[in-house]
Amino acid sequence: MTLLGSRHHQHPEDFMTLRGTARRTLEPVLGVERTKRLRRAERTWRRKAAKAISPDAPQRPGSVQQGQKPEKFQPSDPFAAFPKPSSTLHEMLGRLHKRIQPETYLEVGVRWGDSLTLARCTSVGIDPDFKVTQELHGPMHLERTTSDEFFARDNPLAVFDGRPVDLAFIDGMHLAEFALRDFINIERHMAPGGVVVFDDMLPRNPLEAARDRKTVAWAGDVYKVVTVLREHRPDLVVLPLNTSPTGTLVVLGLDPTSTALDERFDQLVPFLEALDPQDVPEDLLGRSTALEPGVLLDTVDWDTLRALRHRPVGDSELRAFVDRLRELPTLG
Structure with missing residues (x-):
């Protein structure tokens, strides 16, 4: 209990x-x-x-030890129809690192290090069970703990010497309440012009979005965070991206002083923890409200955002720049 x-x-x-x-x-x-x-x-x-x-994520090929049997999952249902992605998650994230050129990077959900290896700055990776197989670059701090436990510390990001986080990536527990809580904790430490990225925001069918994992490729129900941010934080710019396999979400216009989500978290629990089967919104399944990654990466003036990202919350130039991102064309 x-x-x-x-x-x-x-x-x-x-x-x-x-x-x-x-x-x-x-x-x-x-x-x-x-x-x-x-x-x-x-x-x-x-x-x-x-x-x-929930079963652990499937092991990498060749990583199953002798005598062990790999997890068995049922075949996935047919995928919804959506435009073919032109980029994988890690391809997009690598290009975003180059555009943003962050001085500080924070990641929840390190696992094998496939995304952490893209960082070239002072970085913190949080994962209670990471098994890094990739080469890591730059000053790197790995924390073998849960994100809740990490952010409960008095000064969890002391290694950044008081600098805010320029880029954060959330790919921890594939359950909506954990992903939202990670965002709440991370936003407190973000630069107002920083960028937060979520993985697994566009499941390809409801079975892939199940809270109780049933398929090899598993997004979980973190897609619910899109709805929560749109409804309860209209000040944010929320941009789903059509990446493979299970979509990405980019969030800008951050406010480290906001307490709106934290104050409403308990009220949101019934929605966040709704049991399977999941009722995934059609615009997310069909990705009609998503952007082509190249539209975001190649048309935004990232030089200007870098110059503005440490401006205070409410700065008119930063606010005007971020608001213009709402006008980027979607796939619908």
Whole structure:
């Protein structure tokens, strides 16, 4: 049992009410900070429970040890019809590194190091079970811990010497509540003109979007973050990209001072943790609201963004630049 009960034995409305009641009851007794620490501990327990009920990612070819059997998954359903991607995730991310030229880079979900190897600056990679097989470049700090535990530290990004994060990549747990919480934690440390990238935002069919993993290629239900950001953070620029295999999301116009998502997180839990089967929006399955990666990478004036990215939140030049990105043509 979790500190606030198990969602598997409650209706979402009951779960949300219970969390709110527990918070109101505990804060007067324990104080705000101790209550927050208690809630973080509860979230960490839930992460471990989610990992226990979801199979690990498939191992790389040749990595299955003698005597072990690889995980068996059912064949995927037919994919939805969508424009053929012209770029893979890592091709896009590599080009984005070159355009942005970040001085600081943060990554949640290192795994084999396929994306971390693209960084050429001071970088932090967070993963409780990384198995890096790629060559890494630049000052690199690997943290073998969960993102919740990492961000609960007093000064988690001390290695950046007070500099904000210019580029962040979120590819951790493939469950919506974890991805959103990672964004909430990361945005606090971002440069206002920085860029946050999510993986697995455009599943190709509902089975690939299942919370309980059933297929080899698995996006999980992190696609729900798109809806949350559009509805609850209209100040952000949210740009899905048609990359293979399971799409990418680029977020700009960041506000490290915003508390909107953190304050509404408990209210969003029923939506984020809705059980399978998943009801993936048609515009995400068909990628009609996504951009061609080249449109973003080759038409945006990244030199200007680099010059503006450390301006304060609300700077008129930075705001005007970011707002223009909303006008980029989609595939629809």
